[in-house]
Amino acid sequence: LKNELNKILEGSSLEAAPQLLGWTLARETPEGVIKLKIVETEAYHQDDPASHSFRGITKRTTPMFEAGGLIYVYFTYGAHYCINIVTGKKGTGEAVLLRAAEPLEGIEIMQQNRGSLDIYNLASGPGKLAQALGIKSTDWSGKPLGKSTVYLEPPAQKIKAKDIITSPRIGISQAKDVPWRFYIKDNNFVSKLTRRPI
DNA sequence: TTCCCGATTGTA
């Protein structure tokens, strides 16, 4: 019998991205547990020019083509790590980028990891989110969600459909028009970047 | 092996 998370993760990234809003992202570190509420996501898939999986399986993108439930971590701009949740069936290259989250527990650990005390600056962007969690290596990529890595817990309260805003994705040059970014309406912890003008 | 560029962030 599949639980709710498995149902989400075996679906497409486009379906999963809004459904993951409100879920708690957690990691147990030597310093203590870190928990955040996911407030902003983006969907990427195989037939999507903006997706790393668009050009097929490479060493980097191999996890994206596995069955849903893995994490996919990539390094970008020479400085930042970003965390995705792989979704879909094995053989389909899709994932949900975790773009922003609201700190819930382990805030001091995240402040330490980020070198910032401002709670609105701890995970308000994909690079910041990974840094807050202490994810700073692509060795994490391809690992399954689980207590020994990073795991998800159900939303404290389900996010209502009317409170989910869709918009174009951020920071990409291809497929700028499609509304595959999702975030919680009026949430103060979403990323601050403005969308590049078309 | 060379070259280009990026699913970003911090600073000016």
Place this chain on the structure above:
DNA sequence: ACAATCGGGAAC
């Protein structure tokens, strides 16, 4: 508004 920074992927 813009530089920093370096690995991935394509091209040569």
